[in-house]
Amino acid sequence: MEQSIVIIHSPSYICLCPRTQPGTKVVRTEVASEHQHIAPFKMEHGNSETLNSASDARKQKKDELQSLDRDFGVKAEVEGLDNDPIVPHRKRVLVLACACILGNELCERLAYYGLQTNMGLYLKKVLGYPADQASQLLQVWKATVYLTPLLGAYLADAVLGRFWVILIFSCIYFIGMLGITLVNVIPAIKPIKGGPPPPAGMDVTKGVFWAFMYFTALGSGGIKPCVSSFGGDQFKENSARERKWRSSFFNWFYFVINIGSLVATTVVVGVQESKGYGIGFGIPTMFFAVAIAAFIIGALFKLYIYIPAEGSPFTRIWRVLQGAFVNRKQPLPHPKEMYEPPAGTHTKVAFQMAHTSRMRALDKAAIKSTKPRPVSRTEVEETKAFLGLMPLFLCICIYQMTYDPIFTL
Numbered sequence: 001m002e003q004s005i006v007i008i009h010s011p012s013y014i015c016l017c018p019r020t021q022p023g024t025k026v027v028r029t030e031v032a033s034e035h036q037h038i039a040p041f042k043m044e045h046g047n048s049e050t051l052n053s054a055s056d057a058r059k060q061k062k063d064e065l066q067s068l069d070r071d072f073g074v075k076a077e078v079e080g081l082d083n084d085p086i087v088p089h090r091k092r093v094l095v096l097a098c099a100c101i102l103g104n105e106l107c108e109r110l111a112y113y114g115l116q117t118n119m120g121l122y123l124k125k126v127l128g129y130p131a132d133q134a135s136q137l138l139q140v141w142k143a144t145v146y147l148t149p150l151l152g153a154y155l156a157d158a159v160l161g162r163f164w165v166i167l168i169f170s171c172i173y174f175i176g177m178l179g180i181t182l183v184n185v186i187p188a189i190k191p192i193k194g195g196p197p198p199p200a201g202m203d204v205t206k207g208v209f210w211a212f213m214y215f216t217a218l219g220s221g222g223i224k225p226c227v228s229s230f231g232g233d234q235f236k237e238n239s240a241r242e243r244k245w246r247s248s249f250f251n252w253f254y255f256v257i258n259i260g261s262l263v264a265t266t267v268v269v270g271v272q273e274s275k276g277y278g279i280g281f282g283i284p285t286m287f288f289a290v291a292i293a294a295f296i297i298g299a300l301f302k303l304y305i306y307i308p309a310e311g312s313p314f315t316r317i318w319r320v321l322q323g324a325f326v327n328r329k330q331p332l333p334h335p336k337e338m339y340e341p342p343a344g345t346h347t348k349v350a351f352q353m354a355h356t357s358r359m360r361a362l363d364k365a366a367i368k369s370t371k372p373r374p375v376s377r378t379e380v381e382e383t384k385a386f387l388g389l390m391p392l393f394l395c396i397c398i399y400q401m402t403y404d405p406i407f408t409l
Contacts (some may be wrong), residue, residue, distance in 0.1 A: 062209025091245075093303055094234060098249055098296035101231045104170060104255045107291035108223050111177055111284040114268040115216065116142065124278060126193045127206060136404075139214055142404065148221025155222070158312040162230040164302060169222020176215030177285040183209050184278040196304050228253055235306045237351070310349050313382065320383040323365030323375045330364050338366040340377040353381035358388070 054278075116138075123134035156165040184190055189198050189205045231253060236245035248254050263283070272280025298304060335355040345354050355377060362383060365375040 002305045004054075007257050018388075060383045079092075085408065094242075094245065096301075096380035097234050097298055097303040097305075098252070100294045100303065101227060102252060104166065104223070104291045104295050105227045105253065106225075106260045107284065107288045108170075108173065108220070109257050110217070110219065110264050110268070111146070111173070111263045111288050112280065114284040115180070115213075117265050118269045118272050122272075126191050126277065127209070128191075128202065138209075139404075142218060144214065144217040148218050149225040150221070152222035154312055155227035156226045156229075156309070156313075158315075161309050162226045162233065163299065163306055165222045165297065166226050166230060167292075167299075169219045169226075170288075170295065171219075172387040173216055173219025173223065174285070174288050174292060175220055176212045177281065177288055178219075179212030179215065180209065181278060181281040181285050183212065184276070184281060190278070230304075232247070234305050239316055259277075299366075313386070316349075316379045317372075317383045317386060319375055320362060320365045321322060323367075327364040327367050328361070330367055332360055333363055333367050333379070336357060336365075337370045338363060338377040338380070339374045343378075349376075349378060349382075351378065353378045356381060356384060359384045 050173065120134055120140055123129045123138065124131055127134075129137065152165055152169055156162045160168075183205060188200045189200070189208060191198060191205050228250070231249055232246055235242040235249070239242070246393055268283055271283060336353065341350065343349065362380050363377075368378045368381045369372065
């Protein structure tokens with residue numbers, strides 16, 4: 001009798017799954033390298049023991065899986081069980097795709113902090129704004145930067161998908177950065193620190209400058225809400241191995257955000273003060289052009305996985321709240337009685353969420369009915385998750401109100 005079992009490879013050791021039968025002989029092994037795969041292999045039993053029934057075989061299989069989970073932290077990574085076949089070069093493709101995505105985020109952070117960090121001084125010393133007006137103008141611009149992601153998120157979820165929103169808004173962002181650089185390079189509109197106004201007049205310079213500043217604010221709206229989500233889309237949800245890689249991706253994502261901020265505040269700002277704002281703004285502009293090119297090359301080489309637009313989550317949240325209000329006098333449904341079609345049917349949402357016991361009043365929205373588009377359990381749980389984050393958002397708002405003015409002193 002043959003039995004599938006798992007071998008785990010690491011740089012320091014190779015260990016077999018426990019509970020192997022006495023007299024077992026290895027017929028074939030396939031060992032992956034660098035933690036890339038957990039490969040199956042076959043065993044033949046040299047003894048005469050056989051399983052008495054199919055239930056014994058299922059029990060033994062369950063014991064082996066539980067042993068793997070307990071001893072090695074490996075869960076459901078046996079061939080045929082996790083729908084996770086080994087794809088040649090899959091890890092290499094993921095690394096290249098994530099590098100293109102992370103490069104876009106790195107350069108966006110480099111550009112943003114390259115603008116924001118020294119902008120207060122630029123407005124006062126170069127464009128000649130009074131300190132209070134410079135602070136107000138900068139705060140309005142930054143508020144726009146953090147409001148436009150609502151537009152970008154809507155377009156990504158409901159209309160265009162994340163890839164096209166990132167690409168289009170990155171180009172808008174680049175146009176803004178290029179324009180700001182040219183304002184500080186073209187002699188006719190270039191402001192001179194402590195000198196006379198440019199030939200075209202300071203009003204023209206200020207108008208052109210702020211127009212391109214708001215181009216960057218609009219471009220930021222398509223990048224901030226989509227890049228991390230697009231990176232997460234590259235990993236297969238039904239693969240335990242890739243779910244672990246996805247966690248690593250988000251660690252790298254946060255790392256590049258801070259690297260972009262570090263380089264902008266230590267290098268770019270120094271260049272702005274010593275070499276001039278034309279070169280200081282030109283550096284992140286060039287890096288951003290490279291990032292867009294790398295992002296496009298990743299698409300040309302078919303490195304990405306594209307998730308189609310699923311519809312606006314705010315529409316689904318509204319339907320849940322409306323359904324819960326309409327059914328408010330109905331008794332709470334049992335979780336198994338809630339409407340839940342297979343993922344992707346009757347809705348564009350390609351995932352399912354397990355039931356939770358919080359905010360049970362919202363469960364009434366998913367009571368089965370004859371309506372053309374009944375609310376599903378997943379939509380209810382999505383709404384619960386969103387509402388559960390609101391207290392955190394409020395705390396972050398209070399923190400940001402005290403932290404952000406530091407940059408406009």
